[in-house]
Amino acid sequence: MRLSPRLSISFPRRRKVLTVHSYRVAVIGAGYVGLTTAACLASLGHRVTCGEVDAAKVERLRRADVRILEPGLPELVAEGLAAGRLDFVVGAAAATADAEVVFLCVPTPMGEGGTADLTAVEAVLTEVRDHLPAGCVLVNKSTVPVGTAGRTAALLGRDDVAVVSNPEFLREGSGVRDFLNPDRIVVGSRSRAAAERVSALYAGLGAPTVLTDAASAEMVKYAANCFLAMKLSYVNSLAELCERLGADIGDVTEGMGRDNRIGPSFLDPGPGWGGSCLPKDTNALMRVAEAAGFDFGILRSVIAANDRQAARVADKVAEAVGGSVSGVRIGLLGLTFKAGTNDLRDSPALAVAGVLHARGADLVGYDPGLLALDQPEAHDLLAAAGILTLVDDVLDVAKDAAALVVLTEWPEFRGLDWHRVADALAGRVVVDGRNHLDPDALAKAGIAWRGLGHRHAQQPLTAPA
Numbered sequence: 367m368r369l370s371p372r373l374s375i376s377f378p379r380r381r382k383v384l385t386v387h388s389y390r391v392a393v394i395g396a397g398y399v400g401l402t403t404a405a406c407l408a409s410l411g412h413r414v415t416c417g418e419v420d421a422a423k424v425e426r427l428r429r430a431d432v433r434i435l436e437p438g439l440p441e442l443v444a445e446g447l448a449a450g451r452l453d454f455v456v457g458a459a460a461a462t463a464d465a466e467v468v469f470l471c472v473p474t475p476m477g478e479g480g481t482a483d484l485t486a487v488e489a490v491l492t493e494v495r496d497h498l499p500a501g502c503v504l505v506n507k508s509t510v511p512v513g514t515a516g517r518t519a520a521l522l523g524r525d526d527v528a529v530v531s532n533p534e535f536l537r538e539g540s541g542v543r544d545f546l547n548p549d550r551i552v553v554g555s556r557s558r559a560a561a562e563r564v565s566a567l568y569a570g571l572g573a574p575t576v577l578t579d580a581a582s583a584e585m586v587k588y589a590a591n592c593f594l595a596m597k598l599s600y601v602n603s604l605a606e607l608c609e610r611l612g613a614d615i616g617d618v619t620e621g622m623g624r625d626n627r628i629g630p631s632f633l634d635p636g637p638g639w640g641g642s643c644l645p646k647d648t649n650a651l652m653r654v655a656e657a658a659g660f661d662f663g664i665l666r667s668v669i670a671a672n673d674r675q676a677a678r679v680a681d682k683v684a685e686a687v688g689g690s691v692s693g694v695r696i697g698l699l700g701l702t703f704k705a706g707t708n709d710l711r712d713s714p715a716l717a718v719a720g721v722l723h724a725r726g727a728d729l730v731g732y733d734p735g736l737l738a739l740d741q742p743e744a745h746d747l748l749a750a751a752g753i754l755t756l757v758d759d760v761l762d763v764a765k766d767a768a769a770l771v772v773l774t775e776w777p778e779f780r781g782l783d784w785h786r787v788a789d790a791l792a793g794r795v796v797v798d799g800r801n802h803l804d805p806d807a808l809a810k811a812g813i814a815w816r817g818l819g820h821r822h823a824q825q826p827l828t829a830p831a
C-alpha cells in the first residue's frame with residue numbers, strides 16, 4: 367500500500383493582484399524562502415533574478431525542477447521562467463547587477479551554543495558589497511538577531527545602499543499560499559524611502575503593513591516564532607497533565623481555542639515542535655537575551671519542555687509493548703517534521719526514533735513525503751543516521767511490528783485499511799503521537815489506540831437532543 371501525498375495536488379488560491387510598479391529584484395538563496403519569494407514576486411509582475419550558490423540546483427531550477435514539496439511552487443517557477451520574469455544564476459554577485467531591491471534569503475542555522483550562525487549572510491555581504499548598484503535597497507529576509515541590520519550597514523560600508531529588515535512568516539508546505547496571503551508584512555529600516563520601496567513590492571497583496579525600525583522588525587520575527595513554540599510547549603505539557611488528571615486534551619483545547627483571545631490554531635499536541643526554524647530561533651533568542659543581561663526564564667522552560675517530549679513519546683511506546691523496546695520491532699508512520707513537507711531537518715519524529723533506537727528498538731519507517739520527489743539527500747540522511755530502515759510501502763512498516771507509532775500527521779494515515787494493517791502487525795497497538803487517527807476505525811480492526819493526553823475509557827458526552 368503506497369500512499370502519495372495529497373498535498374501535492376492541492377493548489378493555493380491565487381489572489382488577483384495589481385502590480386503598481388515593476389521592480390528589478392535580486393533574491394539570494396533558492397531554498398524554501400528564497401525560491402518562494404522569487405517565484406511569488408515574479409508572479410506579482412516584478413523581474414526577478416535568483417542567485418544561488420549551488421550550481422546543480424540552479425541548473426535544475428532553470429528547468430522548473432523543484433525538489434521541495436511546496437504546492438503551487440513548481441507551477442509558479444515555470445510560469446515565471448516562461449514569461450521571462452524569473453531567472454536563476456550561480457552566485458550572489460551575478461544576480462545583483464542591475465537590481466533595485468536585493469533580498470537575502472540564506473540560511474541562519476543554529477551555531478555554537480545556540481546562537482544564530484550568520485556565516486552565509488556575511489559571505490553574501492562580502493560577495494555583493496562592491497557589486498550593488500548605487501541607490502539599491504538591501505533587504506534581509508533571513509531570520510537574524512536583533513541588531514544585524516545595523517551591523518550589515520557597517521559591513522557593507524556603502525552610504526548609497528539602504529538596509530531593510532523584512533522578516534518572512536511563511537510556513538513550509540504552504541509557502542506560496544502564505545506568501546501571497548500574508549497576515550501582515552513587516553518592514554523595518556531607518557530609511558523611510560527604502561522601507562516604502564520594499565512595501566511597494568507587495569502593494570498588490572493588500573496586506574496590513576507594519577512599518578518600523580530595523581531592530582523591531584528583527585524582533586517581531588523571533589517574538590512570533592517563540593510565541594508559537596510557547597503555545598506548543600504549553601499544550602504538550604497540558605496533555606501530560608490531562609493524562610494524570612483524567613481529562614481529555616482534545617476537549618480541553620477545543621474549549622480553550624474557542625476563546626477568540628486564544629484561537630484554535632497551534633493547539634495540537636505532538637512529539638515536540640521541530641523543523642528548521644522554531645528550535646534554532648528559540649535558542650537564538652535565548653542567547654540574544656543572555657547577551658543583553660536578561661533572564662528569559664519563560665523561554666528557557668518552553669525549550670526544556672520540548673526537549674523532554676521525544677522521551678515522553680518513547681515512554682508511551684515502551685508502555686504499549688509491555689515495558690521495554692529493546693530488541694522489539696517498531697513501525698514509524700511519518701518521519702518529516704510535519705505533514706505536507708519532505709523536510710527532515712530537526713524533525714521531532716527523528717528525535718523520537720533516536721530515543722527508541724538508543725533503547726535498542728528495531729525501527730522501520732515510512733513517510734509519504736519522502737516518496738513524492740526524487741530525494742536522494744533525505745535517504746542519505748536517514749542512512750547516515752543509521753537508526754531505521756526506510757520502506758516505501760505502508761504495509762511493510764507494519765509487518766511483524768509490535769506497535770505502530772504515528773509521528774507525522776499525514777492525512778493519508780487516517781484513510782489506511784486498518785484490517786490489512788492489523789493482519790500485518792505482530793502486536794495490535796498504535797501509539798498516536800499526533801492524536802491524528804480515529805480510534806473507532808482502529809478498534810473495528812481490533813487495534814488498540816493510545817494517544818497523548820486522552821482518557822481512553824471515556825465516551826464523549828452527547829448533547830441533549
Ligand SMILES: NC(=O)C1=CN([C@@H]2O[C@H](COP(=O)(O)OP(=O)(O)OC[C@H]3O[C@@H](n4cnc5c(N)ncnc54)[C@H](O)[C@@H]3O)[C@@H](O)[C@H]2O)C=CC1
Nearest residue numbers: 395396397398399418419471472473474486508509534538
Ligand atoms: N524555511 C522556512 O519556512 C522559513 C525560513 N526562514 C528563514 O529564512 C532563511 C532561509 O531559510 P530557508 O529558505 O529555509 O533555507 P534553505 O536551506 O532552504 O535555503 C537556503 C538557500 O541558500 C543557498 N545559499 C547558501 N549560501 C549562499 C550564498 N553564499 N549565496 C547564494 N546562495 C546561498 C543554499 O544553497 C540554499 O539553497 C533562514 O534565516 C530561515 O530562518 C524564515 C521564514 C520561513
Ligand SMILES: O=C(O)[C@H]1O[C@H](OP(=O)(O)OP(=O)(O)OC[C@H]2O[C@@H](n3ccc(=O)[nH]c3=O)[C@H](O)[C@@H]2O)[C@H](O)[C@@H](O)[C@@H]1O
Nearest residue numbers: 534535536537538632633634635636639640641643703704
Ligand atoms: O520561521 C520559520 O521558518 C517559520 O517557522 C514556522 O513554520 P514551519 O517551521 O514551517 O512549521 P510550523 O507549521 O510552525 O510547525 C512547527 C512545528 O510545530 C509542530 N506543531 C505545529 C502545530 C501544532 O498544533 N502542533 C505541533 O506539534 C509541527 O509539527 C512542527 O514540528 C512558523 O509557523 C512560520 O510562521 C515561520 O515563518
